[in-house]
Amino acid sequence: xxxxxxxxxxxxxxxxxxxxxxxxxxxxxxxxxxxxxxxxxxxxxxxxxxxxxxxxxxxxxxxxxx
Amino acid sequence: xxxxxxxxxxxxxxxxxxxxxxxxxxxxxxxxxxxxxxxxxxxxxxxxxxxxxxxxxxxxxxxxxxxxxxxxxxxxxxxxxxxxxxxxxxxxxxxxxxxxxxxxxxxxxxxxxxxxxxxxxxxxxxxxxxxxxxxxxxxxxxxxxxxxxxxxxxxxxxxxxxxxxxxxxxxxxxxxxxxxxxxxxxxxxxxxxxxxxxxxxxxxxxxxxxxxxxxxxxxxxxxxxxxxxxxxxxxxxxxxxxxxxxxxxxxxxx
Amino acid sequence: xxxxxxxxxxxxxxxxxxxxxxxxxxxxxxxxxxxxxxxxxxxxxxxxxxxxxxxxxxxxxxxxxxxx
Numbered sequence: 487x488x489x490x491x492x493x494x495x496x497x498x499x500x501x502x503x504x505x506x507x508x509x510x511x512x513x514x515x516x517x518x519x520x521x522x523x524x525x526x527x528x529x530x531x532x533x534x535x536x537x538x539x540x541x542x543x544x545x546x547x548x549x550x551x552x
Numbered sequence: 553x554x555x556x557x558x559x560x561x562x563x564x565x566x567x568x569x570x571x572x573x574x575x576x577x578x579x580x581x582x583x584x585x586x587x588x589x590x591x592x593x594x595x596x597x598x599x600x601x602x603x604x605x606x607x608x609x610x611x612x613x614x615x616x617x618x619x620x621x622x623x624x625x626x627x628x629x630x631x632x633x634x635x636x637x638x639x640x641x642x643x644x645x646x647x648x649x650x651x652x653x654x655x656x657x658x659x660x661x662x663x664x665x666x667x668x669x670x671x672x673x674x675x676x677x678x679x680x681x682x683x684x685x686x687x688x689x690x691x692x693x694x695x696x697x698x699x700x701x702x703x704x705x706x707x708x709x710x711x712x713x714x715x716x717x718x719x720x721x722x723x724x725x726x727x728x729x730x731x732x733x734x735x736x737x738x739x740x741x742x743x744x745x746x747x748x749x750x751x752x753x754x755x756x757x758x759x760x761x762x763x764x765x766x767x768x769x770x771x772x773x774x775x776x777x778x779x780x781x782x783x784x785x786x787x788x789x790x791x792x793x794x795x796x797x798x799x800x801x802x803x804x805x806x
Numbered sequence: 807x808x809x810x811x812x813x814x815x816x817x818x819x820x821x822x823x824x825x826x827x828x829x830x831x832x833x834x835x836x837x838x839x840x841x842x843x844x845x846x847x848x849x850x851x852x853x854x855x856x857x858x859x860x861x862x863x864x865x866x867x868x869x870x871x872x873x874x
Binding site: 494495498502526534546 | 857872
C-alpha cells in the first residue's frame, strides 16, 4: 500500500477514537452530575455519528468527486 | 503431586530493582538505553570513518540503513523539503529499532520500549517538532483555522467536527503513537515470557507432560523470530507516522 | 489472577472487526492488483468498510470501560 493509504488508515482510526472518547466523556460527565445513566449511550451515538461523518467528508466524498 | 500452582507472568515482571546503588538510573531498561546509544554511535562512526567509493561490508550496511530512511521514508513522504528532517527521522528509526531488538537478543531480553516512559518521551519530542514546524510555516492562527475548519461542509456541522479535529491533532495522535509502540513491545515480551516460564514449569511435572514442555519451548523460539519481525515493523511504522505528521504540518491545507 | 470480565469481552469482540479489516484490505489489494486503474474507485469503498468495521471495535473498547 502506498503512503497516502497508510496515512488515511491511521487518521481514520484516530478520528474514531477521538469522536467516541470526546462524546462518551461528555455523556459520562452529564450522567455524573445529573445522576442519570442514559446520557453516555446518547453520547456514544453522537460520537460515532460525528466521527463517521468526518471520515465521510474527508476521505470518501472528496475522493469520489475527483 | 504437591506442586505450587503456575504463576503467570504479569506487569509486575516489568519492574526492576536497581543493579547497583539505589538510583532509578541504574535499572536494567535505563542501562540498556545507554548501551544502545553507545552501540549506535560506535556502529555509525566505525562504518562511516573510512568512507570509500567502493564500500566495505560495514560501510554498505550503514549506508543502506541511511538510504532506506532517507529515500523510503523521508523523500517519499515529506517531499521536496525532506532533507531537513532526515537526521531526526534517522535518529528515531535507529534508536527504536535497536532498543526493540534488545527484546530477543540473549542475555538482554528486554525491549526497552515496553516501559511506557520511553515511548512517551520520544513522542513528546515528535509532538513539539511537528507543531513547531507547522506554526513556523503557517502562523498559529492560520494553523488552527485550517485544522478545525475545512471547507465544503454546512456551517452547523462545525460545532460537531471542530472539537473532534482539535482533539485528534493535539491528543489522540501522539497518544496512539506512544501507545502503539508500547503496547506491541509489552504484549510481545509478555507472550515470550509466558511460553518460556510455562515450559519451565511443565518440565517439573510427570514425564508425559514433559512433551508439552518441549512444544512450549519450541513455540517460544518460533515466536521470538515472529517478534523480531514485529519489532522491525514497529520501528518502521513509528518513523513513517512521524514523517506523515511532519508532511501534514508542512502541507498547504490539512 | 484478578481483573474484570469486561476486558475478556472486549478481547472477544475484537475478533470480528479484526477479521473484517483483514478481508476488506485483502479484497482491496487483489482488486487493485488486477486492475490498477480501478484504484480511485475502490479506495473510498475500502475506507468506508474499514471505518465501519473499526467503529465496532472501538465501540467495544468504550463499552468495556463504561459498563460496570
